[in-house]
Amino acid sequence: MKKNYLSQCITSATASMISATLMASPVFAQSSDNNASSVEEVIVTINRREQSLQNFAGTAQAFSQDDLAKAGVGADFQSLQAVVPGLQISFNEGFQEIYIRGIGTQANGPSSDQPTAVHYNGAYIPKTRGLGPVMFDLERIEVNQGPQGTLRGRNATAGSINILPKLPELDNLGGKFTLGVGNYDSQEIEAALNIPLNDTVATRFAYFAREHDDYYSNAGLGEGPDNVQGTGSEDEEALRWSLLWETELFSGNFVYDHMTMGGSGFPGQFGGQLFSTGQTIDDLDDPWNQFFQTQGRVDNVIDSFVLTLNFDFGLVGAELIGSYREFEGLTVNPRRPFQYGFATDQIQNVDDIINVGRWANDNYNTNWISDINETSTVELRFFSNDDESALYWTAGIFISDESADEFRWDTSDRATGLTNLGGPDLTNADAESFSVYADATYELTDTFRVKGGVRYTDEEKTFDWWEAQVNIGNLADITDLDGDGNISEVYNDLDSSFLRLSTPGFDLVRAGDQTLSDPRAAGLNANDFVNSFVSRFGGRDTWGDILAAHAAAGTPLDVASGVISTTFTSPSGSGIFNGVYEDDYINWRLGFEWDSDRAGLVYGTVSTGTRAGGVNTPVFNAAGEPLAQTFDPEELTAFELGSKNTFDFNNMSMTLNLAAFYYQYDDQVFQVGVAGDGGFDPNATNVAANLQQVSVNVGKSEIIGLTIDGSLDMPAGFNLGWNILLNEAEIKEGTTLDGRQTTQTIDINGVPTQVGAPNIDVSGNPLINASDVTAVINFGQDINVGWGSVDWTLTASYRSSFHATPFANRGYNNLGEEIPLEQMITCCGSASADAFGDGRFFNDEVDATLIWNASAGTNFGDNGQYRLEAYVQNLTEEGYAQKQIINHFVNIAFINTPRTAGIRFKTEF
Secondary structure (H helix, E strand, O other): OOHHHHHHHHHHHHHHHHHHHOOEEEOEOOOHHHOOOOEEEEEEEEOOOOHHHHHHOEEEEEEHHHHHHHHHOOOHHHHHOOOOOEEEOOOOOOOOEEEEEEEEEOOOOOOOOOOEEEOOOOOOOHHHHHHOOOOOOEEEEEEHHHHHHOOOOOOOEEEEEEEOOOOOOOOOOOEEEEEEEEEOOOEEEEEEEEEEOOOOOOEEEEEEEEEEEEEEEOOOOOOOOOOOOOEEEEEEEEEEEEEEEEOOEEEEEEEEEEEEEOOOOOOOEOOHHHHOOOOOHHHOOOOOEEEEOOOEEEEEEEEEEEEEEEEOOOOOOEEEEEEEEEEEEEEOOOOHHHHHHHOOOOOOOOOHHHHHOOOOHHHHOOOEEEEEEEEEEEEEEEEEEEOOOOEEEEEEEEEEEEEEEEEEEOOOOOOOOOOOOOOOEEEEEEEEEEEEEEEEEEEEEOOOOEEEEEEEEEEEEEEEEEEEEEEOOOOHHHHOOOOOOOOOOOOOOOOOOOOOOOOOOEEOOOOOOOOOOOOHOOOOHHHHHHHHHHHEEOOOOOHHHHHHHHHHHHOEEEOOOOOOOEEEEEOOOOOEEEEEEEEEEEEEEEEEEEEEOOOEEEEEEEEHHHHHOOEEEEEOOHHHHHHHEEOOEEEEEEEEEEEEEEEOOEEEEEEEEEEEEEEEEEEEEEEEEEOOOOOOOOOOOOOOHHHHHHHEEEEEEEEEEEEEEEEEEEEEHHHEEEEEEEEEEEEEOOEEOOOOOOOOEEEEEEEEEEEEEEEEOOOOOEEEOOOOOOEEEEEEEEEEEEOOHHHHEEEEEOOOEEOOOOOOOOOOOOOOEEEEEHHOOOOOOOOOOOOOOOOHHOOEEEEEEEEEEEEEEEOOOOOOEEEEEEEEEEEOOOOOOOEEEEOOOOEEEEEOOOOOOEEEEEEOO
C-alpha cells in the first residue's frame, strides 16, 4: 500500500505541477529580459557546451567552491550528498560507493565499474578510490542525474559528476589564501597563485592541506598493549599546477595533480549485537565511541595528468582530452573485538565477546588491502561552431585503458591461535574500452528543438587471480624444536602457544611488486611463501622468528613436514584463474525542447545507459570447473519530462523546476548462489554459502520519481532554496543469495539434511539505499553593512528511511520460507541461546535522518578581499549507517561523521 500510494502521489503531483506551470497567472509570470538578470546565471558544460543551467534540458546541479563552503560541504567529496537529493556516497574500507536515485553497486573489485561516471576536468576516472583530495581551488562541480550514455559515456547509467578545477587566467596576476581551524584539532590551508606569462600563456599553482584527529574514540583505550587511540583521522595534501595557452584559434590547458592521503581510515563497526537488542544507532548516546584493538592506516599516493586542446576551424571545432592517472593505495583495517563495536551497556555478554581466548588483547591480525591502478584515456571530438546554425552537433571517439593490481591479505585468525593465516589474494586486471558517438540538436522553429544521440561501445576485460589459505598444523609441533617439551627457544617469556603476526612495524609487499605465479611450483617452503608477501615483520611478531628458528634447526615448515598445508581456491593446474570478458553495446537518446512563453523550458527525453559487465571471482563445482565466469552489462532506460522556469513573483525573482522520471532497470546484477551441479538454480541452497556466490544478471527494477527544485530571492537579502526528490524504487524481478544464513542440519522427510543458504525471491522489495523522500532546503541572507557584507546559511538535508539489503528486514529459514526476522539463526549458535542475540542481528533498516549544516561569514576590506567565516556540519550530531555489510557472520555499519565546526580566514589578492 505504501509504495502504491507513493506512486499515486508522484503521478498526481507531476500532472498538477506541470499543468500549473503551463497555466501560470500574471502575478506568477515568466520574467522579462530586464528582470531575468536578477537571477544568478550558472553556466555548465553538461551537454559538452557552455549553457545556462536553466537552459539545460535535464536534472542537474552545479556548485561553485563558495556554494559548497556555505552549504557546509567544504573540501569533502563525500559531503556532496548533503546538497544533492538522491545522491549517496559511502566509504567501504577505503572504497567509495556512489548511488543516484537508487542506481549504484556495492561491488568494488578490479573488474567492476561504478554506474556513476566521475570526471576530473572532463577526463573520465573509472575508480573513485583514486579520486583523492581534488575539491580545492574549484571552478565548480556539476552533478547530473540520469543516464549519460551518449555524451558522458562509459558506465554512466546513474549519472555523472564532473569536477572542474580553476584554470589559469590571462588577465589576472593574483591569488588567494585560506587558513582554517576547527574541532578534532582540524587544520587546513589552501593557497593559489595565478601568473600571466604573456598575452597568450598563463600558469596557476594551487596547494591544499588538511588534517584532523580521530572522529571515533576508542572505548577500550588502555586495554591493549599499544594504547590505541581510535580511528577516523585524516592527513591530506595536494599540489596542483596548471598551464594555459590561448590564441585566437587555439586554446590548451594542462593540469597536473600530486596528492597524498594518510590517516587511520573510516572503518565499519560491528552493529549486529546492538541491533539484536532492538536498538538502533539512533539510540546510542555516542555512536562514535567504539572499540578498537589495533590502529587503522591509510597510505595513498595519486598522480594525475590531464591535457585538453581546443581548435577553432571556423564552422567546426575540435577538442582533444588526454589523461593519465596513477593510484597507489594501502588500507589497513583496525582490528575490532569480534561482533562488538559500539560502546553501550545494553549488550549482554560483552566480556565474553571482547575476551575471546587469552590472545584477545594481543591479536593484531586484520585485513590489508594494497592496490595500484593506472588509467589512461583519450577522447577526440568534433562539434559545430556556428552559433547562427539551426543544427548543433558533436561526434567523437573515446578510448580508455585501465590496469589494476590488487593484493588483499586477511591475516585474521580463521582458527584461535593463528592456526590459519587466511589469504593472501592476488589479482591482476585490465580493462580496455573503445566507443564512438554522435549527438545533435536541431531547431525546427525558434522555440522548438529536437535532439538525438547514439554511442557504440566495445569492452574487453581480463582478470587473473589466485587465493591461498595457509593452514598451520599442531602448535606443539611448530614450537617444540627438539621434542623435549621446552619451547622457550623461540618464545622466551611470550605466551607459549601464541603465534603473532602484523604487530606495529609490520608491512607487506605492495601490489605492483608482487608476482602472480603459482607458489606450489617450488614445493611451498613456508619461509619463501610468507616472505614473498612480507616486506617487514612487526616488532613483536613471532611468526618470522618461528620460521627462522625451524629453518636453523633443520625442521623447516613446509608441506613435506605435514606442518603446513595450503588450500588454493583456484584449483587449475597453474593455480591461477584467467577470466576474459568481451562485449559491445549501443546507447541512444531522443528528446525535444520547447521554449514556452508561459512555462519556460519544457523538455522530454528518452535515454539509455549501460554499466559494463565483468569477470567474477571464480566459484568452482566439484569437478573443478569455474562457474558463471562473467556477468553481462546492466541496462537502464530512462524517460524524463520536465519544465524549467524563471518567474517574477511579486517583484521577487524565483525559479521553479519540475522533472518527472521513470526508469526501467534491466539485467540487474545480484549476488546469487549456484547449484551443486554448477548451474544457477533460483531454488538452490548452498553449503558454505559465504563462498558459493557469484554476480548474475537476474534482476529487474523500476523507479518512478519527481524532482522539485527552485529558489526565491526575497527582500532584505533573504534567499530560499529547495530541492526535493520523491522516489519509488522497487525490485520487480530478482533472486539473490541469503548470505545471512548459517549452514544447518535439518530434518527433511525424516532424513537429516545439511542445508546452506537459499536463493530468495526479493521481487516487490525496495532497491537498497533508495529513500522515498530526500530533500535539501537552504535558507540564508546576504546583508550589506558599513565594512562590507555579512551572510549566513542554514541547510537541512533530509532522507526518509531506507534498507541496506534487498531483503528489506524480512527473515527466512534455510528452506527459503519467510519467518519473523527475530527467529533467524545467527552465526554462532541457536536463535534461543545465542551469544550474539536473535535474528534482529541482521537489521538492515536505516531510520529517517535530518542533518543540519550552518555557516556564517563576513567580507571586509577596501575591495571586500578579506573574509572570515564559521561553519558547523551535522549541527545536532545525528548518527546513521550510510552503508551496511550483512552476512551470516557480521552486520557492519559505516556511519557518518560527527559534528564538526571551525572557522576560516580567506583573502584574495
